[in-house]
Amino acid sequence: MLKEKVGPESSASQISTAALLLQHEVEQFYYKESLLLDRHEFNDWFDLLDKDIRYFMPLRTNRTRRDQKLEYSKDGEYAHFDDDLVMMRGRQRKLMSDVGWSESPASRTRHIIANVIINDASDDQEVHVTSSFILYRNRLERQVDIFAGERMDVLRRSDNKLGFMIAKRTIHIDQSTILSNNLSIFF
Amino acid sequence: MISRKVTNMTTAKTKTRLNIGHEPKAFEKKNVWNVEEITALLDEENGTLDPRIYSDQDLYELEQERVFGRSWIMLGHEAHVPKAGDFLTAYMGEDPVILVRQKDRSLKVFLNQCPHRGMRICRTDGGNAKSFTCSYHGWAYDIGGNLVNVPYESEAFCEDFNKAEWGPGQARVETYKGLIFANWDKNAPNLREYLGDATFYMDHMLDRTEAGTEVISGMQKWVIPCNWKFAAEQFCSDMYHAGTVSHLSGIEAGLPEGMELSDAKIPTVGYQFRAKWGGHGTGFYVGEPGMLVAIMGPKIAKYWTEGEAAARAERRLGSAERARQLMVQHMTVFPTCSFLPGINTVRTWQPRGPNETEIWAFTVVDADAPDEIKEEYRRQTLRTFSAGGVFEQDDGENWVEIQAVLRGHQARKRRLNIQMGKGRSAADNPHYPGSIGYVYNEEAARGLYHQWIRMMTEPDWDTLGPK
Numbered sequence: 001m002l003k004e005k006v007g008p009e010s011s012a013s014q015i016s017t018a019a020l021l022l023q024h025e026v027e028q029f030y031y032k033e034s035l036l037l038d039r040h041e042f043n044d045w046f047d048l049l050d051k052d053i054r055y056f057m058p059l060r061t062n063r064t065r066r067d068q069k070l071e072y073s074k075d076g077e078y079a080h081f082d083d084d085l086v087m088m089r090g091r092q093r094k095l096m097s098d099v100g101w102s103e104s105p106a107s108r109t110r111h112i113i114a115n116v117i118i119n120d121a122s123d124d125q126e127v128h129v130t131s132s133f134i135l136y137r138n139r140l141e142r143q144v145d146i147f148a149g150e151r152m153d154v155l156r157r158s159d160n161k162l163g164f165m166i167a168k169r170t171i172h173i174d175q176s177t178i179l180s181n182n183l184s185i186f187f
Numbered sequence: 188m189i190s191r192k193v194t195n196m197t198t199a200k201t202k203t204r205l206n207i208g209h210e211p212k213a214f215e216k217k218n219v220w221n222v223e224e225i226t227a228l229l230d231e232e233n234g235t236l237d238p239r240i241y242s243d244q245d246l247y248e249l250e251q252e253r254v255f256g257r258s259w260i261m262l263g264h265e266a267h268v269p270k271a272g273d274f275l276t277a278y279m280g281e282d283p284v285i286l287v288r289q290k291d292r293s294l295k296v297f298l299n300q301c302p303h304r305g306m307r308i309c310r311t312d313g314g315n316a317k318s319f320t321c322s323y324h325g326w327a328y329d330i331g332g333n334l335v336n337v338p339y340e341s342e343a344f345c346e347d348f349n350k351a352e353w354g355p356g357q358a359r360v361e362t363y364k365g366l367i368f369a370n371w372d373k374n375a376p377n378l379r380e381y382l383g384d385a386t387f388y389m390d391h392m393l394d395r396t397e398a399g400t401e402v403i404s405g406m407q408k409w410v411i412p413c414n415w416k417f418a419a420e421q422f423c424s425d426m427y428h429a430g431t432v433s434h435l436s437g438i439e440a441g442l443p444e445g446m447e448l449s450d451a452k453i454p455t456v457g458y459q460f461r462a463k464w465g466g467h468g469t470g471f472y473v474g475e476p477g478m479l480v481a482i483m484g485p486k487i488a489k490y491w492t493e494g495e496a497a498a499r500a501e502r503r504l505g506s507a508e509r510a511r512q513l514m515v516q517h518m519t520v521f522p523t524c525s526f527l528p529g530i531n532t533v534r535t536w537q538p539r540g541p542n543e544t545e546i547w548a549f550t551v552v553d554a555d556a557p558d559e560i561k562e563e564y565r566r567q568t569l570r571t572f573s574a575g576g577v578f579e580q581d582d583g584e585n586w587v588e589i590q591a592v593l594r595g596h597q598a599r600k601r602r603l604n605i606q607m608g609k610g611r612s613a614a615d616n617p618h619y620p621g622s623i624g625y626v627y628n629e630e631a632a633r634g635l636y637h638q639w640i641r642m643m644t645e646p647d648w649d650t651l652g653p654k
Contacts, residue, residue: 057575059405059406059407061311061312061313062310062311062312063311063312063314064311064314067311067314070314073404073405074404076403076404076562076565077403077404077405077565078403078404078405078406078407078549078550078565078569079405079569080407080569080573080574080575081569081575082565082566082569083566083570086444087566087570090439090440090441090442090570090577091440091577093436093439093440093442094436094437094439094440094577097435097436097439099432099435099436099439100436100439100581101433101436101581101584101585102580102581102583102584103580140588141591143587176312176408177408177409177410177545178407178408178409178410178574179409179410180409180410180574181409181410181411181412181413181583181584181586181587182409182574182575182579182580182583182584183409183574183575183580184575184580
């Protein structure tokens with residue numbers, strides 16, 4: 001089904017039903033995934049991470065136009081997150097712990113996912129997707145944080161309830177200095 | 188301590204406009220707190236601390252001149268700026284500075300402010316530069332901070348305009364085993380004297396091999412709405428929070444498969460150090476690597492405690508205990524340079540008003556460590572001690588809540604308890620220099636606040652300096 005080329009270069013007259021269906025499937029996956037996080041069904045969310053997950057958020061720096069290629073930190077450099085499944089499962093244990101103070105009481109979050117673009121669906125098992133997010137967090141009495149950015153995902157076909165697993169997630173956050181006391185929530 | 192009234196001090200007038208600064212025989216900023224009031228903020232004898240030390244705007248502004256204008260502030264690592272022209276923008280207190288590697292390998296630090304109309308000269312985080320040009324009117328500076336070009340100088344300026352006088356203010360720069368420090372005060376003791384007996388403990392991270400340390404590229408920055416002293420004090424003096432409840436979930440997050448929370452035995456043996464002079468402090472457990480395994484994983488724990496690298500560290504440090512058995516060491520070099528030997532996160536707490544701190548953090552590794560170990564340090568420090576770190580997340584939680592509570596009048600009125608270990612440390616340990624006590628202790632915190640009070644009240648290094 002996913003074999004034919006779909007992507008941003010498709011012109012309106014050429015959009016196939018398969019491409020429309022895939023777009024719908026991917027968007028529905030994101031909406032349901034967001035709800036898992038926003039409703040604190042964290043165990044179900046962590047189960048969406050595939051065994052080879054890389055959950056990666058590079059640093060973002062202020063550079064001249066000439067040095068723009070240095071804006072994001074690279075592989076092997078410091079980052080906000082660069083986790084494999086073992087590390088993510090550790091974060092899950094912290095989150096579910098009775099003594100995980102940074103998320104107990106829990107943050108109230110709302111993930112808004114938009115601008116979903118399927119870049120590559122040539123492999124019938126994997127879809128490469130770019131999307132934008134706004135993540136609102138409200139916490140304790142009056143803390144408010146708003147994060148925005150772009151996610152670059154590799155989603156993998158699965159027979160789970162949501163239809164996909166997350167094989168890769170790269171998050172480009174639209175902040176250089178993180179304007180929050182911590183990043184105890186997930187993107 | 189001293190009873191002189193700061194109110195009687197006059198502003199020192201000096202003809203030297205630029206360069207390192209004035210003769211600080213008197214403070215410039217008019218104070219609303221007198222010496223007796225500042226001195227009373229800490230009562231070492233009874234072990235109490237006035238919470239206004241964390242919340243008062245006037246104290247904060249005095250601090251900018253008296254603490255951050257006179258202390259050695261850590262800006263980064265030599266490996267951040269390896270080549271001529273490599274630069275980082277950084278801060279000394281609220282003052283932005285540019286740190287630049289010179290052609291002769293020396294380092295310069297100058298105020299990131301164009302003396303013409305006060306514009307920030309450099310607006311990026313770092314890079315490599317041949318010169319810096321102010322984007323307001325085009326005044327250009329070489330990498331040493333000398334003003335070298337002024338547009339329309341001959342057509343528009345005047346006879347007594349002298350470019351040599353109009354470079355930004357220069358700070359003193361010195362390094363200790365890779366870490367770069369700067370100081371505005373030309374009368375302050377040199378860095379080695381200032382660090383004093385603290386270097387013994389810094390070496391546990393910085394001098395394990397003749398190759399020294401290098402950095403994992405990248406500086407992580409984030410904002411915590413709390414006073415910088417909570418962070419500086421905790422890294423100076425507070426193993427108590429780690430050994431009790433703050434970080435239990437962080438430990439849970441790092442347990443290797445098959446290891447339970449109860450297996451990560453929290454040691455009961457350990458020491459805390461208070462510097463003889465200077466407000467520096469450190470503490471560590473002595474013993475089994477269980478807690479290091481839980482924080483950094485088995486690979487790093489093994490590297491730190493067994494094998495060739497650990498044996499080399501033992502030879503260099505001259506002690507198997509210091510090289511292999513000090514666990515979860517925390518340390519602050521007064522005022523804002525903090526790090527964790529073994530975990531190897533290094534940071535400067537940047538004050539941003541009494542109620543806010545920016546954290547600038549990076550990771551160091553032995554320069555000759557195998558690539559696999561360097562990579563593991565990168566992954567584990569960003570998993571544990573970073574904005575999203577499973578340990579550091581909870582520190583942010585504690586400090587923010589204290590700061591919020593301190594808005595209350597009653598909350599600020601009641602002095603806080605800082606009694607732990609009072610009268611129980613002594614400078615007679617045959618193995619460890621400085622004043623040494625039990626690992627759960629607030630002697631180093633009392634040392635940090637003692638130094639803070641001295642810097643806030645003593646204008647003259649003749650009385651303030653290390654003897």
